[in-house]
Amino acid sequence: MNIWIEALVAVSLLLGSLFALVGAIGLYRLPDFFMRLHGPTKLTTLGVGGMVIASLIYFGSRGAGVSLHELLITLFLFITAPVSAHMLAKAALQQKVRLSEQTRGKPWEQ
Amino acid sequence: MRARRWLPHPLLSLCLLLVWLLLVNDFSLGHWLLGALLGWLIPLLSQVFWITPPRIHKPLKLLPFFLRVLGDIVIANLQVAKLILGPSARLRPAFVEIPVLLEDELALSMLASIISLTPGTVSADLSEDRKTLLVHSLDVADAAALVHEIKTRYEAPLLEVFACSAT
Amino acid sequence: MLGYVIPLCLAIMGLALLLTLARLIKGPDLPDRILALDTLYVNAIALLVLFGIRLDSDLYFEAALLIAVMGFIGTVAVAKYLLRGDIIE
Numbered sequence: 001m002n003i004w005i006e007a008l009v010a011v012s013l014l015l016g017s018l019f020a021l022v023g024a025i026g027l028y029r030l031p032d033f034f035m036r037l038h039g040p041t042k043l044t045t046l047g048v049g050g051m052v053i054a055s056l057i058y059f060g061s062r063g064a065g066v067s068l069h070e071l072l073i074t075l076f077l078f079i080t081a082p083v084s085a086h087m088l089a090k091a092a093l094q095q096k097v098r099l100s101e102q103t104r105g106k107p108w109e110q
Numbered sequence: 111m112r113a114r115r116w117l118p119h120p121l122l123s124l125c126l127l128l129v130w131l132l133l134v135n136d137f138s139l140g141h142w143l144l145g146a147l148l149g150w151l152i153p154l155l156s157q158v159f160w161i162t163p164p165r166i167h168k169p170l171k172l173l174p175f176f177l178r179v180l181g182d183i184v185i186a187n188l189q190v191a192k193l194i195l196g197p198s199a200r201l202r203p204a205f206v207e208i209p210v211l212l213e214d215e216l217a218l219s220m221l222a223s224i225i226s227l228t229p230g231t232v233s234a235d236l237s238e239d240r241k242t243l244l245v246h247s248l249d250v251a252d253a254a255a256l257v258h259e260i261k262t263r264y265e266a267p268l269l270e271v272f273a274c275s276a277t
Numbered sequence: 278m279l280g281y282v283i284p285l286c287l288a289i290m291g292l293a294l295l296l297t298l299a300r301l302i303k304g305p306d307l308p309d310r311i312l313a314l315d316t317l318y319v320n321a322i323a324l325l326v327l328f329g330i331r332l333d334s335d336l337y338f339e340a341a342l343l344i345a346v347m348g349f350i351g352t353v354a355v356a357k358y359l360l361r362g363d364i365i366e
Contacts, residue, residue, distance in 0.1 A: 003278075006278050006279060007278065009279065009330075010279055013282055013286050013327070013330075014282055014286060016286075016323070017286040017289040017290050017293075017323065017327075019187065019191070020289075020290060020319075020320060020323055021290075021292060021293045021296075022191045022194055022195065023194075023316070024292075024294070024297050024316065024320070025195070025293075025296060027296065027300050027312065027313065027316055028296040028297075028299055028300050029194075029198065030194065030198055030201075031198060032203075033306060033308055033312075034232070034234070035201065035248055036300075036312065037232050037246070038194075039190070039194055040312060040315060040316040040319070041227070041232060042183075042190050043191060043194075044293075044316055044319050044320065045319065046183060047323070048319050048320070048322055048326075051286075051323050051327065052322070052323075052326055052341075054330075055326045055329060058330055059335055068132055069132050069133060069338060069342075070326075070338060072129065072133065073322065073326075073341055073342055073345055076342075076346070076349075077319065077345060078227070079223070080345075081227070082222065082223035082226035082227055082233070083223070083353070084349060084352040084353055084356065085226050085232055086222060086226065086232075086234070087352070087356035087357065087360070088308050088311060088312055088315070088352070088356050089232060089235065089246065090234065090235055090360055091307075091308050091357075091359040091360045092306070092308040093234060093235055094359070094360055095306060095308060098306075100203065
């Protein structure tokens with residue numbers, strides 16, 4: 001395999017997994033639910049999406065013709081992540097989870 | 111009127127054809143035909159369940175908009191990564207209410223998704239009358255500036271594309 | 278090069294999974310636990326994709342796609358259950 005393609009795949013895999021790790025760190029250490037929601041919805045989605053694209057490049061460069069079906073996973077992740085985040089946020093608002101004291105502004109009554 | 115009845119959602123049919131081709135990962139003529147058949151039959155059989163399709167006035171404007179959103183997603187992720195790894199006692203989380211002008215269901219859900227994916231914000235709730243969006247942000251310096259940025263950067267292009275009766 | 282990078286990526290993803298698992302156990306509220314489960318399945322997709330590249334086989338694609346679909350449906354169903362006390366209305 002071409003060394004440049006291999007380097008591209010390696011770099012995007014590494015960056016993707018680092019993003020996913022930072023997302024998990026955010027999920028672990030931030031103080032309240034709404035702040036924790038940010039890490040997984042943005043960072044993990046982008047990280048895993050990037051890794052799937054890297055796999056697309058890898059299998060595409062193996063000479064078996066263009067294979068685009070990995071694109072489906074990335075698209076699906078990017079479309080569904082905001083939806084599930086929104087559902088979870090609504091559920092959390094209704095359950096009245098504890099907010100951190102730094103939070104300004106108030107959610108309206110359900 | 112007849113065309114409407116036999117092909118209720120042309121865009122949906124196109125999407126189904128595309129998804130079918132990607133799923134089987136085979137771009138031969140047979141799969142084009144099978145995908146087109148599925149793309150025609152599925153909307154036809156399930157049309158009772160669908161919302162009224164939006165009228166897209168300027169479809170060409172969607173493409174540069176999506177590219178810009180994609181760029182913003184990457185930048186926003188770097189910012190959020192910095193915020194998460196930094197000291198969490200210094201974060202200023204806040205709930206912000208954003209008045210929206212969009213009326214179309216698809217356009218509204220697109221705006222909410224884009225807000226969730228881009229700058230340190232997650233859309234949390236939509237008010238009953240669909241006029242206000244509740245947004246939670248990880249670190250806000252100035253709430254008014256945030257509202258202004260979202261309205262000009264993301265809502266204005268969507269308004270132009272979908273040409274809602276917002277006026 | 279990939280021979281070194283993929284085990285490293287697998288280790289990083291493993292660490293991410295452990296952190297998510299810690300949040301899943303710790304809670305404290307139900308939405309936190311659902312969010313942790315949601316993150317777990319997205320990370321599982323990444324693990325499967327990495328494993329597929331390592332074994333040089335694209336058989337794992339179907340499994341990853343199925344996890345993506347089922348995970349999304351599961352998250353929405355459970356969130357909806359919290360919201361309304363009922364899944365199908």
